[in-house]
Amino acid sequence: MTENLDSLDIGILELLQKDVTIPVTELAEKLGSSKSVCWRRIQRLIDNGVIKERVAILDQKKIGLGVTVFAQVKMHHHTKGALPDFVKAVQKFPQVIECHTLMGSVDFLLKIIVKDIEDYERFFWQDLSPIEGVQEISSSTALTRFVDTTSLPLDHLYHSDKQPE
Template identity: 90%
Template sequence: MTIKLDKLDIGILECLQKDVTIPVTELAEKLGSSKSVCWRRIQRLLDEGVIKDRVAIIDQKKIGLGVTVFAQVKMHHHVKDALPDFVKAVQKFPQVIECHTLMGSVDFLLKIIVKDIEDYERFFWQDLSQIEGVQEISSSTALTRFVDTTSLPLDHLYLEGNQAD
């Protein structure tokens, strides 16, 4: 369900996506609003789940996690609990930072962050391939990341008449 957002809400989201540590006073000045109004809006955006988390984004290479792998997983059967059981299993692995279900020839796409190829190979054989129902895993190692952002595009919110002036 899409939440109704006005121009101030969208401005707050744009600013917080760039720097969540911005003081509310500075945010209010930047957006031409008051500190109390901005604070209440942020609380509402948090309460409604528009803002899911406020986190630090860590440079994976600087902490020794130099390899990103995308694994496409195909399941044997689509019996009642096979897909939810797979999801529960991969949620336990800290190496899996994203898990998407797909339409098409494979069932899941996983984004996996590991120290090196040997670490992935160990994870592949000891953990991922051992999950019940896995038929096939096709892995691709990322070489260079040309786009690296967590910011969502918000322009459509202005265009869809989502805001009130």
């Protein structure tokens, strides 16, 4: 899809990443386009899966979730079903907000959000450790978050000479 994005699409994406509630009229005005063109572009970006979701981002501390833990998980075996079974298991836990497969000595990196260390300890012993195939879990608790964004960098998309409609 990236080859089909022009400067108007990229501008729309940049503005929507900052505030998805921006009215289409204001979006069009900021981008020097018409409301109908911007609306069609947004619909196309949604239809093509470039815009996956439109969500509210909550302040985790203000809702009582003060601890972020990064857990590195090493599996016993890499049999055909072991890794997919682990992924299915962790997808059921609302505390796990990210799960990445890694190359190297660790198989998975999980980002886990909980209210406090005791809550993580309970999750660790009752939910995460008993998953079949887990050999080792190494947990690190985040202290301070210096970068906190959901905006993806889009500079690499400006290489195209395409002109907006």
